[in-house]
Amino acid sequence: MSGHSKWHNIQAKKSKVDAKRGKIFTKIGKELAVSAKNGGSNPETNSKLRDVIAKAKANNMPQDTITRAIKKGAGEMDGVNYEEIVYEGYGPAGIAVIVEVLTDNKNRSAGNVRHAFTKHGGNMGSTGCVSFMFQGKGQLVVEKNDNIDEDELMMMALESGAEDFFSEDEVYVITTLPEDFGTVREALESNGLEFLEAELKRIPDTYTAIDEETATKFQKMLDALEDDDDVQEVYHNAEFPEGWDE
Incomplete structure (x- = not known):
């Protein structure tokens, strides 16, 4: 069957950056906590939690870390209440960008995300401006x-x-x-x-081809967003130049 996910082009690069900074466990831990809080701590009856546990295992997250995050979300341990927010906007050259956030301070997150956009040649948009893509x-x-x-x-x-x-x-x-x-x-x-x-x-649905100059600028935006502890995921439709690496 045919298709093209740009998995190496985009996701592998992001995963490498996350792993290098040691942030991936923290981000998945928050997802586990929220899933357990919303649907209970038993993965047999909480399909969302099962999915996040699979994500955690794919990222080699230790079982005791998984268990601790679930207990926090279920109220069995002290934890923090997180709010799920989605921001949308455009990177340099009109790249479509979606930023998923879990935060205990909405004002802080909104300011940080907006700053990452504007500093690197992008701009925040209204809800729905790119999600349809x-x-x-x-x-x-x-x-x-x-x-x-x-x-x-x-x-x-x-x-x-x-x-x-x-x-x-x-x-x-x-x-x-x-x-x-x-x-x-x-x-x-x-x-x-x-x-x-x-x-x-x-x-x-479609990708936007970008040149090396734009790729360098956009990678700085991605780094700024992914370095933010409140940001869970960043999705975009940029197609980096062949063989390009930051």
């Missing part, structure tokens, strides 16, 4: 190795309800409708598959 999808990323047969994995994924399957340089990417994500993930897990990424995300 993205679709919610489940995305599972499997690292290629000699023990995985591409055709078998494709059939396994599609038969379990995946929407699409395609191969990139070093990984296989499986996408699902949001409502099918848990079913597909669990079916692949039961067959021994492990994931480099397993999460619900926003995938752009």
Whole structure:
């Protein structure tokens, strides 16, 4: 099946930056807490929590850290109440950007996000200004190795309800409708598959090609946003130049 997620172009770069800064566990911990608070601490009856636990495991988050975050959210340990906010706007060259935030101080978050946009050649927009350009999808990323047969994995994924399957340089990417994500993930897990990424995300319908100068400027915006402790995820539709690295 055909498709192009730009997984290496965008997501691998972001994950590398997050991991380098040691922030990914903190961000996932907040997601776990919010999911447990909203739907209970039992993943058997809380599908959202199951999905976030899968994301945590894909990022090699220790089990005791996962458990502690869930207990905080469920009120079994002292925790903080977080509000979920989504900001939308444009980066340099009109790149569409969506910023998902979990915060205990809405004014602080709004100011920080706005500053990151304006400082790096972008501008905040109104709610809905770019979200229509993205679709919610489940995305599972499997690292290629000699023990995985591409055709078998494709059939396994599609038969379990995946929407699409395609191969990139070093990984296989499986996408699902949001409502099918848990079913597909669990079916692949039961067959021994492990994931480099397993999460619900926003995938752009089309990408905007940018040159090296714009890419350098936009990467600084991404760094500023992703370095903010309140920012959970940043989605965009920029297509970086071939072979470009920050």
